[in-house]
Amino acid sequence: MSEEDKTLIEILEENNPIDIIKYINFVxxxxxxxxxxxxxxxxxxxxxxxxxxxxxxxxxxxxxxxIKSICTSARETWNLNLIAVAHCLGPVPVGGTSVFIATSSVxxxxxxxxxxxxxxxxxxxxPIWKKEVYANGExxxxxxxxxxxxxxxxxxxxxxxxxxxxxxxxxxxxxxNRSSEKKGCCGNKVRVDExxxxxxxxxxxxxxx
Amino acid sequence: MSEEDKTLIEILEENNPIDIIKYINFVxxxxxxxxxxxxxxxxxxxxxxxxxxxxxxxxxxxxxxxIKSICTSARETWNLNLIAVAHCLGPVPVGGTSVFIATSSVxxxxxxxxxxxxxxxxxxxxPIWKKEVYANGExxxxxxxxxxxxxxxxxxxxxxxxxxxxxxxxxxxxxxNRSSEKKGCCGNKVRVDExxxxxxxxxxxxxxx
Numbered sequence: 151m152s153e154e155d156k157t158l159i160e161i162l163e164e165n166n167p168i169d170i171i172k173y174i175n176f177v178x179x180x181x182x183x184x185x186x187x188x189x190x191x192x193x194x195x196x197x198x199x200x201x202x203x204x205x206x207x208x209x210x211x212x213x214x215x216x217i218k219s220i221c222t223s224a225r226e227t228w229n230l231n232l233i234a235v236a237h238c239l240g241p242v243p244v245g246g247t248s249v250f251i252a253t254s255s256v257x258x259x260x261x262x263x264x265x266x267x268x269x270x271x272x273x274x275x276x277p278i279w280k281k282e283v284y285a286n287g288e289x290x291x292x293x294x295x296x297x298x299x300x301x302x303x304x305x306x307x308x309x310x311x312x313x314x315x316x317x318x319x320x321x322x323x324x325x326x327n328r329s330s331e332k333k334g335c336c337g338n339k340v341r342v343d344e345x346x347x348x349x350x351x352x353x354x355x356x357x358x359x
Numbered sequence: 360m361s362e363e364d365k366t367l368i369e370i371l372e373e374n375n376p377i378d379i380i381k382y383i384n385f386v387x388x389x390x391x392x393x394x395x396x397x398x399x400x401x402x403x404x405x406x407x408x409x410x411x412x413x414x415x416x417x418x419x420x421x422x423x424x425x426i427k428s429i430c431t432s433a434r435e436t437w438n439l440n441l442i443a444v445a446h447c448l449g450p451v452p453v454g455g456t457s458v459f460i461a462t463s464s465v466x467x468x469x470x471x472x473x474x475x476x477x478x479x480x481x482x483x484x485x486p487i488w489k490k491e492v493y494a495n496g497e498x499x500x501x502x503x504x505x506x507x508x509x510x511x512x513x514x515x516x517x518x519x520x521x522x523x524x525x526x527x528x529x530x531x532x533x534x535x536n537r538s539s540e541k542k543g544c545c546g547n548k549v550r551v552d553e554x555x556x557x558x559x560x561x562x563x564x565x566x567x568x
Contacts, residue, residue, distance in 0.1 A: 171379065171380060174379065179454070180402070180454050181402060181403055181404070182400060182402065183401070184400065185396075185398040185400060186395070186396070186397050186398075187394075187395070187397075188394070188395050188396075188467065188471065189383070189393070189395075190392060190467070191391060191393065191394060192392070193389070193390060193465065244389045245387055245389050247394075261397075262397065262471075262474070262475045262478075266475075269467060
Protein backbone atom coordinates (compact mmCIF):
# COMPACT_ATOMS: atom_id res chain seq x y z
CA MET A 151 0.00 0.00 0.00
CA SER A 152 1.58 3.30 -1.10
CA GLU A 153 1.84 6.38 1.10
CA GLU A 154 -0.84 7.97 -1.07
CA ASP A 155 -3.25 5.07 -0.47
CA LYS A 156 -2.59 5.34 3.25
CA THR A 157 -3.58 9.02 3.42
CA LEU A 158 -7.14 10.26 2.91
CA ILE A 159 -7.54 14.03 2.52
CA GLU A 160 -10.95 15.55 1.87
CA ILE A 161 -12.03 19.18 1.65
CA LEU A 162 -15.80 18.95 1.90
CA GLU A 163 -18.01 21.33 -0.02
CA GLU A 164 -20.80 23.21 1.75
CA ASN A 165 -23.52 21.16 3.45
CA ASN A 166 -21.41 17.98 3.66
CA PRO A 167 -20.88 17.43 7.38
CA ILE A 168 -17.81 15.45 8.44
CA ASP A 169 -18.58 11.75 8.86
CA ILE A 170 -16.29 11.00 11.80
CA ILE A 171 -16.83 7.24 11.77
CA LYS A 172 -15.85 7.05 8.09
CA TYR A 173 -12.43 8.54 8.87
CA ILE A 174 -11.91 6.51 12.04
CA ASN A 175 -12.71 3.35 10.10
CA PHE A 176 -10.34 4.44 7.32
CA VAL A 177 -7.41 4.54 9.77
CA UNK A 178 -8.42 1.39 11.68
CA UNK A 179 -6.15 -1.54 10.74
CA UNK A 180 -5.36 -5.00 12.15
CA UNK A 181 -1.68 -4.16 12.60
CA UNK A 182 -2.45 -1.01 14.66
CA UNK A 183 -3.03 -0.74 18.38
CA UNK A 184 -3.86 2.96 18.48
CA UNK A 185 -6.08 5.55 16.83
CA UNK A 186 -5.88 9.22 17.81
CA UNK A 187 -8.28 11.86 16.56
CA UNK A 188 -8.80 15.58 16.80
CA UNK A 189 -12.02 17.46 16.03
CA UNK A 190 -12.05 21.23 15.73
CA UNK A 191 -15.53 22.51 16.60
CA UNK A 192 -17.25 25.90 16.42
CA UNK A 193 -17.28 27.68 19.78
CA UNK A 194 -20.24 29.82 20.81
CA UNK A 195 -18.10 32.78 21.84
CA UNK A 196 -14.94 34.44 20.62
CA UNK A 197 -13.34 37.38 22.41
CA UNK A 198 -16.55 37.74 24.43
CA UNK A 199 -18.79 37.98 21.36
CA UNK A 200 -21.59 35.47 20.69
CA UNK A 201 -20.74 33.41 17.59
CA UNK A 202 -23.60 32.18 15.39
CA UNK A 203 -21.48 30.11 13.00
CA UNK A 204 -18.13 29.96 11.25
CA UNK A 205 -17.82 29.93 7.46
CA UNK A 206 -14.79 28.46 5.77
CA UNK A 207 -13.28 29.09 2.35
CA UNK A 208 -10.22 27.56 0.76
CA UNK A 209 -8.31 27.51 -2.47
CA UNK A 210 -8.85 23.76 -2.57
CA UNK A 211 -5.97 22.50 -4.77
CA UNK A 212 -3.43 24.40 -2.66
CA UNK A 213 -5.07 23.36 0.63
CA UNK A 214 -4.87 19.70 -0.40
CA UNK A 215 -1.26 20.10 -1.52
CA UNK A 216 -0.35 21.65 1.84
CA ILE A 217 -2.13 18.96 3.85
CA LYS A 218 -0.35 16.27 1.81
CA SER A 219 2.93 17.95 2.63
CA ILE A 220 2.34 17.99 6.38
CA CYS A 221 1.19 14.34 6.26
CA THR A 222 4.46 13.44 4.54
CA SER A 223 6.40 15.32 7.23
CA ALA A 224 4.46 13.48 9.93
CA ARG A 225 5.32 10.13 8.35
CA GLU A 226 9.00 11.08 8.32
CA THR A 227 8.81 11.80 12.04
CA TRP A 228 6.52 9.13 13.49
CA ASN A 229 5.74 5.52 12.65
CA LEU A 230 2.25 5.99 11.25
CA ASN A 231 0.07 3.58 9.36
CA LEU A 232 -2.96 5.54 8.10
CA ILE A 233 -3.88 9.22 8.20
CA ALA A 234 -7.21 10.92 7.46
CA VAL A 235 -7.72 14.69 7.32
CA ALA A 236 -11.07 16.31 6.50
CA HIS A 237 -12.02 20.00 6.48
CA CYS A 238 -15.44 21.52 5.87
CA LEU A 239 -16.08 24.51 3.66
CA GLY A 240 -19.10 26.77 4.07
CA PRO A 241 -20.98 27.34 7.33
CA VAL A 242 -20.32 25.25 10.45
CA PRO A 243 -22.81 25.91 13.27
CA VAL A 244 -21.88 26.15 16.94
CA GLY A 245 -20.86 22.69 18.18
CA GLY A 246 -20.29 21.42 14.63
CA THR A 247 -17.00 19.90 13.46
CA SER A 248 -15.03 21.94 10.93
CA VAL A 249 -11.84 19.88 10.84
CA PHE A 250 -11.15 16.26 11.71
CA ILE A 251 -7.85 14.40 11.87
CA ALA A 252 -7.33 10.69 12.54
CA THR A 253 -4.04 8.81 12.77
CA SER A 254 -3.24 5.17 13.46
CA SER A 255 -0.07 3.42 14.54
CA VAL A 256 1.20 0.23 16.14
CA UNK A 257 2.08 2.03 19.40
CA UNK A 258 0.05 4.92 20.75
CA UNK A 259 2.78 7.52 21.13
CA UNK A 260 3.09 7.84 17.34
CA UNK A 261 -0.63 8.30 16.63
CA UNK A 262 -1.09 10.74 19.53
CA UNK A 263 1.91 12.93 18.84
CA UNK A 264 1.38 12.97 15.08
CA UNK A 265 -2.28 13.95 15.52
CA UNK A 266 -1.21 16.92 17.62
CA UNK A 267 1.47 17.87 15.09
CA UNK A 268 -0.95 17.64 12.16
CA UNK A 269 -3.54 20.00 13.64
CA UNK A 270 -0.83 22.45 14.72
CA UNK A 271 0.68 22.48 11.22
CA UNK A 272 -2.71 22.60 9.51
CA UNK A 273 -3.67 25.68 11.50
CA UNK A 274 -0.29 27.31 10.89
CA UNK A 275 0.30 26.59 7.22
CA UNK A 276 -2.79 25.52 5.25
CA PRO A 277 -4.62 28.30 3.35
CA ILE A 278 -8.12 27.89 4.74
CA TRP A 279 -9.86 31.05 5.89
CA LYS A 280 -12.76 31.50 8.24
CA LYS A 281 -15.45 34.11 8.64
CA GLU A 282 -16.76 34.50 12.16
CA VAL A 283 -20.46 35.27 12.04
CA TYR A 284 -21.66 37.02 15.20
CA ALA A 285 -25.18 37.99 16.21
CA ASN A 286 -24.35 41.57 15.19
CA GLY A 287 -21.94 41.24 12.29
CA GLU A 288 -19.25 39.13 10.70
CA UNK A 289 -15.53 39.29 10.04
CA UNK A 290 -12.99 37.27 8.06
CA UNK A 291 -10.28 35.98 10.35
CA UNK A 292 -6.82 34.86 9.47
CA UNK A 293 -5.73 32.17 11.90
CA UNK A 294 -3.42 33.74 14.50
CA UNK A 295 -1.04 30.79 14.17
CA UNK A 296 -0.85 31.40 10.42
CA UNK A 297 0.12 35.00 11.13
CA UNK A 298 2.75 33.92 13.67
CA UNK A 299 4.29 31.52 11.19
CA UNK A 300 4.32 34.20 8.50
CA UNK A 301 6.11 36.55 10.86
CA UNK A 302 8.64 33.85 11.60
CA UNK A 303 9.15 33.32 7.87
CA UNK A 304 9.76 37.03 7.50
CA UNK A 305 12.59 36.54 9.97
CA UNK A 306 14.23 33.93 7.71
CA UNK A 307 12.25 31.14 9.37
CA UNK A 308 12.44 27.66 7.83
CA UNK A 309 9.04 25.95 8.03
CA UNK A 310 9.31 22.43 9.33
CA UNK A 311 7.73 20.12 11.86
CA UNK A 312 9.75 21.29 14.83
CA UNK A 313 9.74 25.00 14.24
CA UNK A 314 6.25 25.83 15.46
CA UNK A 315 5.84 27.83 18.61
CA UNK A 316 5.04 25.18 21.20
CA UNK A 317 7.05 22.12 22.16
CA UNK A 318 6.21 18.68 20.78
CA UNK A 319 5.46 15.58 22.76
CA UNK A 320 8.14 12.93 22.53
CA UNK A 321 9.44 13.48 19.01
CA UNK A 322 11.96 10.98 17.79
CA UNK A 323 15.39 12.53 18.07
CA UNK A 324 16.35 12.01 14.42
CA UNK A 325 14.10 14.44 12.56
CA UNK A 326 15.05 17.34 14.81
CA ASN A 327 18.35 17.35 13.02
CA ARG A 328 16.64 17.49 9.66
CA SER A 329 14.40 20.47 10.33
CA SER A 330 16.71 22.93 8.68
CA GLU A 331 16.44 20.93 5.45
CA LYS A 332 12.64 20.92 5.42
CA LYS A 333 10.31 23.37 3.77
CA GLY A 334 6.54 23.39 4.13
CA CYS A 335 4.57 23.96 0.94
CA CYS A 336 2.45 26.79 2.29
CA GLY A 337 4.69 28.73 4.61
CA ASN A 338 3.54 32.00 3.12
CA LYS A 339 0.12 33.32 2.17
CA VAL A 340 -1.21 32.05 -1.14
CA ARG A 341 -2.29 34.67 -3.63
CA VAL A 342 -5.79 33.90 -4.91
CA ASP A 343 -6.68 37.11 -6.68
CA GLU A 344 -8.92 35.36 -9.15
CA UNK A 345 -11.07 34.08 -6.32
CA UNK A 346 -11.30 37.51 -4.76
CA UNK A 347 -12.35 39.13 -8.00
CA UNK A 348 -15.13 36.57 -8.41
CA UNK A 349 -16.41 37.11 -4.90
CA UNK A 350 -19.40 39.40 -4.49
CA UNK A 351 -20.12 41.51 -1.39
CA UNK A 352 -16.69 40.66 -0.09
CA UNK A 353 -16.10 42.15 3.34
CA UNK A 354 -12.68 40.57 3.42
CA UNK A 355 -10.36 42.38 5.78
CA UNK A 356 -7.26 41.64 3.77
CA UNK A 357 -7.11 37.85 3.90
CA UNK A 358 -6.91 37.14 0.15
CA UNK A 359 -4.35 39.85 -0.48
CA MET B 360 -22.81 21.16 36.04
CA SER B 361 -20.74 19.27 38.64
CA GLU B 362 -17.43 17.57 37.88
CA GLU B 363 -19.24 14.25 38.22
CA ASP B 364 -21.82 15.23 35.60
CA LYS B 365 -19.02 16.29 33.28
CA THR B 366 -17.28 12.91 33.43
CA LEU B 367 -18.72 9.74 31.89
CA ILE B 368 -16.97 6.49 32.83
CA GLU B 369 -18.26 3.16 31.58
CA ILE B 370 -16.84 -0.33 31.94
CA LEU B 371 -18.79 -2.30 29.36
CA GLU B 372 -19.74 -5.89 30.01
CA GLU B 373 -19.00 -8.58 27.42
CA ASN B 374 -20.59 -8.17 23.97
CA ASN B 375 -21.20 -4.42 24.35
CA PRO B 376 -18.94 -2.81 21.77
CA ILE B 377 -17.83 0.77 22.39
CA ASP B 378 -20.15 3.29 20.72
CA ILE B 379 -17.57 5.91 19.76
CA ILE B 380 -20.08 8.50 18.55
CA LYS B 381 -21.95 8.35 21.86
CA TYR B 382 -18.81 9.38 23.75
CA ILE B 383 -17.76 12.01 21.22
CA ASN B 384 -21.24 13.54 21.43
CA PHE B 385 -21.07 13.42 25.23
CA VAL B 386 -17.97 15.64 25.24
CA UNK B 387 -19.16 17.94 22.42
CA UNK B 388 -20.27 21.31 23.84
CA UNK B 389 -21.01 24.80 22.46
CA UNK B 390 -18.31 26.40 24.59
CA UNK B 391 -15.60 24.01 23.33
CA UNK B 392 -13.44 24.34 20.24
CA UNK B 393 -11.64 21.01 20.52
CA UNK B 394 -12.30 17.32 21.01
CA UNK B 395 -9.44 14.82 21.27
CA UNK B 396 -9.93 11.07 21.35
CA UNK B 397 -7.86 7.95 21.74
CA UNK B 398 -8.93 4.42 20.78
CA UNK B 399 -6.92 1.41 21.88
CA UNK B 400 -7.46 -1.41 19.38
CA UNK B 401 -6.48 -5.08 19.27
CA UNK B 402 -3.37 -5.68 17.16
CA UNK B 403 -3.03 -8.83 15.06
CA UNK B 404 0.47 -9.62 16.34
CA UNK B 405 2.34 -9.35 19.60
CA UNK B 406 6.00 -10.27 19.95
CA UNK B 407 5.79 -11.94 16.54
CA UNK B 408 2.85 -14.17 17.52
CA UNK B 409 -0.49 -14.02 15.68
CA UNK B 410 -3.18 -12.68 18.03
CA UNK B 411 -6.75 -13.92 17.61
CA UNK B 412 -8.35 -11.64 20.21
CA UNK B 413 -7.76 -9.99 23.56
CA UNK B 414 -9.98 -10.67 26.58
CA UNK B 415 -10.30 -8.15 29.38
CA UNK B 416 -11.27 -8.57 33.02
CA UNK B 417 -11.56 -5.97 35.74
CA UNK B 418 -12.61 -5.58 39.33
CA UNK B 419 -15.14 -3.01 38.16
CA UNK B 420 -15.72 -0.87 41.28
CA UNK B 421 -11.98 -0.35 41.74
CA UNK B 422 -11.40 0.27 38.02
CA UNK B 423 -14.08 2.98 38.03
CA UNK B 424 -12.66 4.52 41.19
CA UNK B 425 -9.19 4.65 39.63
CA ILE B 426 -10.43 6.16 36.37
CA LYS B 427 -12.34 8.81 38.35
CA SER B 428 -9.14 9.62 40.18
CA ILE B 429 -7.09 10.14 37.01
CA CYS B 430 -9.91 12.25 35.51
CA THR B 431 -9.79 14.47 38.62
CA SER B 432 -6.01 14.78 38.26
CA ALA B 433 -6.42 15.72 34.59
CA ARG B 434 -8.92 18.44 35.50
CA GLU B 435 -6.45 19.85 38.03
CA THR B 436 -3.82 20.07 35.31
CA TRP B 437 -5.69 21.14 32.17
CA ASN B 438 -8.74 23.27 31.45
CA LEU B 439 -11.15 20.53 30.45
CA ASN B 440 -14.86 20.66 29.94
CA LEU B 441 -16.08 17.08 29.47
CA ILE B 442 -14.35 13.71 29.70
CA ALA B 443 -15.55 10.27 28.60
CA VAL B 444 -13.71 7.02 29.28
CA ALA B 445 -15.01 3.61 28.22
CA HIS B 446 -13.36 0.19 28.53
CA CYS B 447 -14.65 -3.13 27.24
CA LEU B 448 -14.59 -6.35 29.20
CA GLY B 449 -14.60 -9.77 27.58
CA PRO B 450 -13.23 -10.54 24.11
CA VAL B 451 -12.17 -7.82 21.68
CA PRO B 452 -11.34 -9.10 18.19
CA VAL B 453 -8.43 -7.88 16.06
CA GLY B 454 -9.16 -4.30 14.94
CA GLY B 455 -11.80 -3.82 17.65
CA THR B 456 -11.70 -1.00 20.19
CA SER B 457 -11.04 -2.03 23.79
CA VAL B 458 -10.63 1.42 25.34
CA PHE B 459 -11.86 4.83 24.25
CA ILE B 460 -11.11 8.24 25.74
CA ALA B 461 -12.60 11.58 24.67
CA THR B 462 -11.84 15.02 26.08
CA SER B 463 -13.13 18.47 25.20
CA SER B 464 -11.83 21.94 25.94
CA VAL B 465 -12.03 25.54 24.77
CA UNK B 466 -8.51 25.44 23.31
CA UNK B 467 -7.04 22.33 21.72
CA UNK B 468 -3.85 22.00 23.75
CA UNK B 469 -5.84 21.03 26.85
CA UNK B 470 -7.97 18.33 25.19
CA UNK B 471 -4.98 16.86 23.31
CA UNK B 472 -2.55 16.76 26.21
CA UNK B 473 -5.15 15.52 28.70
CA UNK B 474 -6.21 12.72 26.35
CA UNK B 475 -2.60 11.56 26.14
CA UNK B 476 -2.22 11.79 29.92
CA UNK B 477 -5.44 9.86 30.56
CA UNK B 478 -4.49 6.86 28.41
CA UNK B 479 -0.97 6.80 29.87
CA UNK B 480 -2.34 6.83 33.43
CA UNK B 481 -5.10 4.35 32.65
CA UNK B 482 -2.56 1.87 31.30
CA UNK B 483 -0.21 2.45 34.23
CA UNK B 484 -2.61 2.48 37.17
CA UNK B 485 -6.07 1.03 36.47
CA PRO B 486 -6.57 -2.63 37.43
CA ILE B 487 -7.80 -4.05 34.14
CA TRP B 488 -6.14 -7.24 32.95
CA LYS B 489 -5.93 -8.74 29.51
CA LYS B 490 -5.55 -12.23 28.17
CA GLU B 491 -3.83 -12.47 24.81
CA VAL B 492 -5.39 -15.27 22.80
CA TYR B 493 -3.03 -16.59 20.12
CA ALA B 494 -3.67 -19.15 17.41
CA ASN B 495 -1.79 -21.69 19.56
CA GLY B 496 -2.51 -20.70 23.14
CA GLU B 497 -3.33 -17.88 25.49
CA UNK B 498 -1.70 -15.96 28.31
CA UNK B 499 -2.79 -13.38 30.89
CA UNK B 500 -0.71 -10.25 30.54
CA UNK B 501 -0.10 -7.57 33.07
CA UNK B 502 0.41 -4.28 31.27
CA UNK B 503 4.13 -3.53 31.13
CA UNK B 504 3.46 0.07 32.15
CA UNK B 505 1.58 -1.16 35.21
CA UNK B 506 4.64 -3.22 36.15
CA UNK B 507 6.95 -0.25 35.61
CA UNK B 508 4.81 1.95 37.83
CA UNK B 509 4.72 -0.74 40.52
CA UNK B 510 8.50 -0.96 40.43
CA UNK B 511 8.70 2.80 40.76
CA UNK B 512 6.33 2.65 43.74
CA UNK B 513 8.60 0.06 45.31
CA UNK B 514 11.32 2.68 45.06
CA UNK B 515 9.24 5.15 47.09
CA UNK B 516 7.62 6.54 43.95
CA UNK B 517 4.72 8.98 44.36
CA UNK B 518 2.07 8.35 41.70
CA UNK B 519 0.99 11.54 40.01
CA UNK B 520 0.37 12.97 36.58
CA UNK B 521 3.96 13.92 35.85
CA UNK B 522 5.76 10.90 37.20
CA UNK B 523 5.19 8.48 34.35
CA UNK B 524 8.11 7.43 32.23
CA UNK B 525 7.74 9.61 29.15
CA UNK B 526 7.60 13.37 28.90
CA UNK B 527 4.29 15.21 28.57
CA UNK B 528 3.27 17.59 25.86
CA UNK B 529 3.10 21.19 27.02
CA UNK B 530 1.95 20.75 30.60
CA UNK B 531 1.04 23.90 32.42
CA UNK B 532 3.91 24.81 34.70
CA UNK B 533 1.83 24.97 37.88
CA UNK B 534 0.85 21.35 38.48
CA UNK B 535 4.42 20.13 38.11
CA ASN B 536 5.02 21.64 41.51
CA ARG B 537 2.10 19.75 42.96
CA SER B 538 3.10 16.28 41.81
CA SER B 539 4.74 15.36 45.07
CA GLU B 540 1.44 16.03 46.87
CA LYS B 541 -0.61 13.77 44.59
CA LYS B 542 -1.42 10.14 45.05
CA GLY B 543 -3.17 7.94 42.50
CA CYS B 544 -5.82 5.59 43.85
CA CYS B 545 -4.44 2.47 42.22
CA GLY B 546 -0.69 2.81 42.34
CA ASN B 547 -0.32 -0.76 43.55
CA LYS B 548 -1.95 -4.00 42.49
CA VAL B 549 -5.46 -4.55 43.81
CA ARG B 550 -6.11 -7.80 45.63
CA VAL B 551 -9.19 -9.52 44.21
CA ASP B 552 -8.93 -12.94 45.78
CA GLU B 553 -12.68 -13.45 45.78
CA UNK B 554 -12.73 -13.07 42.01
CA UNK B 555 -9.89 -15.48 41.59
CA UNK B 556 -11.52 -18.13 43.73
CA UNK B 557 -14.66 -17.89 41.59
CA UNK B 558 -12.74 -18.24 38.36
CA UNK B 559 -12.61 -21.67 36.76
CA UNK B 560 -9.77 -22.97 34.57
CA UNK B 561 -7.69 -19.98 35.51
CA UNK B 562 -4.37 -19.98 33.71
CA UNK B 563 -3.50 -16.71 35.36
CA UNK B 564 0.23 -16.16 35.49
CA UNK B 565 0.12 -14.25 38.72
CA UNK B 566 -2.03 -11.25 37.84
CA UNK B 567 -4.64 -11.54 40.62
CA UNK B 568 -2.08 -12.28 43.29
